[in-house]
Amino acid sequence: MRFLDPxxxxxxxxxxxxxxxxxxxxxRKCMVDRISGQxxxxxxxxxxxxSGILQHFGEEPPLVGIGGAGTIFFTHCNMQCVYxxxxxxxxxxxxEFVTVEELANEMLKLQLFGASNIExxxxxHQMHLFLxxxxxxxxxxxxxxxxxxxxxxxxxxxxxxxxxxxHVYLPDLKYxxxxxxxxxxxxxxxxxxxxxxxxxxxxQVGDLELDSNGRAVRGLIIRHLMLPNxxxxxxxxxxxxxxxxxxxxxxxxxxxxxxxxxxWKFPELNRRVRASEYNKVVDLCWDIGLENxxxxxxxxxxxxxxxxxxxxxxxxx
Numbered sequence: 001m002r003f004l005d006p007x008x009x010x011x012x013x014x015x016x017x018x019x020x021x022x023x024x025x026x027x028r029k030c031m032v033d034r035i036s037g038q039x040x041x042x043x044x045x046x047x048x049x050x051s052g053i054l055q056h057f058g059e060e061p062p063l064v065g066i067g068g069a070g071t072i073f074f075t076h077c078n079m080q081c082v083y084x085x086x087x088x089x090x091x092x093x094x095x096e097f098v099t100v101e102e103l104a105n106e107m108l109k110l111q112l113f114g115a116s117n118i119e120x121x122x123x124x125h126q127m128h129l130f131l132x133x134x135x136x137x138x139x140x141x142x143x144x145x146x147x148x149x150x151x152x153x154x155x156x157x158x159x160x161x162x163x164x165x166x167h168v169y170l171p172d173l174k175y176x177x178x179x180x181x182x183x184x185x186x187x188x189x190x191x192x193x194x195x196x197x198x199x200x201x202x203x204q205v206g207d208l209e210l211d212s213n214g215r216a217v218r219g220l221i222i223r224h225l226m227l228p229n230x231x232x233x234x235x236x237x238x239x240x241x242x243x244x245x246x247x248x249x250x251x252x253x254x255x256x257x258x259x260x261x262x263x264w265k266f267p268e269l270n271r272r273v274r275a276s277e278y279n280k281v282v283d284l285c286w287d288i289g290l291e292n293x294x295x296x297x298x299x300x301x302x303x304x305x306x307x308x309x310x311x312x313x314x315x316x317x
Contacts, residue, residue: 003145003167003217006138012161013131019158020128026078027155027193034128043076047097048129051075051089051308053106055115058314060252060294062208062216063147063170067114070107070144072130073121073308079151080186081174083227083263085256085305090122094308103133107142116215117168119147124154131165145217148201152194153187159200168208168216169201172223176233176240184231184269198222199244208250208292221250221294225257226278229268234281238290247289253281255296258305273298 022031023040030040037046055068063069073086075095088094098106107118120130134146145167152171173194175181181190201220208219222241226234241249255278263269275298285293306313 003143004134004138005164006135009131009135009138009165012165013128013135015161016128016131016158025127025155025158026124027153027189028078029155040125042078042125043092044074044125045097048100048103048126048133049075049092049095049097050103051095052313053110054312055110055113056119056314059119060216060221062210062214063117063119063168063221065116065213065215067116069119069147070110070115070117071119071121071149072103072106072123073313074123074126074130076125077122077151078125079153079190082184082261082266083257083259083269084261085258086122086308087261088306088308100129100133101136103129104136104140104142107133107137108140111142111144115144117145117147118142119149119170121149122151123148124150124158127158127162145215147216152197153190154193154197156196156200159197159204163204167205167218169198169205169220170223171198171201171220172225173198173237173241174225174232176236180231180233184266195240195244202245202249207246207248219250220245221252223252223254225254226273226281227257227269228271228273228277230277231268235284238281238285238288242288242290248291250292250294251285251290252294253278253285253296255298260305 019025020034023034028041032038032040052073056071057068059069075089077090084090147168148166149170152173178191182188205219211217257273259270
């Protein structure tokens with residue numbers, strides 16, 4: 001059975017193109033004419049722009065598989081996190097424009113070199129272009145699972161169109177309190193948007209499924225980055241996942257926070273997460289019955305900081 005149906009992808013790409021002008025691709029609904037080159041909140045233009053397309057070995061093990069995740073690091077973002085570890089690309093400092101045909105060819109190269117999937121990173125604002133490229137690549141023989149790696153700040157209208165196109169959803173669930181998201185990510189309705197979005201993702205793909213090689217081929221993995229002083233509302237988020245989705249949902253509990261970019265401006269963010277804080281939440285997950293939790297070593301706080309000015313932005317790739 002094929003993962004990708006080029007005809008269906010092309011049909012959905014056309015619907016996303018309609019969403020792009022006036023732009024309703026993400027919950028901000030800037031209503032700018034993206035096709036003609038107008039730029040909205042995210043800063044993206046009329047062509048796909050990325051800061052790296054590579055086989056990435058730093059994702060969760062089921063996404064890495066044997067050949068690494070086939071990541072496409074799109075530039076720009078519909079959020080403005082003051083602590084963003086990818087600020088070089090989310091703010092558009094690093095990146096290059098490509099045509100959709102060139103993007104399609106890059107996907108085919110990822111498959112040729114053994115990537116486990118195609119993983120667009122922060123793709124919401126460029127999904128119309130990604131899907132157009134995906135349909136071209138699928139017609140030329142691309143057949144890998146699609147992993148949708150997002151901030152969780154996603155439009156329900158857009159997500160519903162992706163049913164049957166995305167195989168694995170990999171959203172963040174950053175906050176439990178939108179007052180925190182407003183202060184640190186310029187996003188006043190994050191919780192109100194992200195929680196229904198993640199429910200929709202779970203409804204589409206369910207729990208994580210692996211093939212015989214341990215590669216993720218379907219399902220949801222929720223990432224949660226712990227922030228110091230519980231700004232992220234971690235305990236509340238763990239209970240919400242259990243009570244509103246399932247105790248079997250895969251969760252990636254991330255310890256890699258480091259006070260980079262503009263985090264130094266906020267004293268409450270200007271330190272790393274302590275081992276005692278992280279271990280307490282790991283214990284909580286087991287205590288409340290969460291069954292599938294990926295945990296990180298605290299050493300990842302140094303290893304996970306990329307530099308997209310380099311050909312290989314991550315130390316392990």
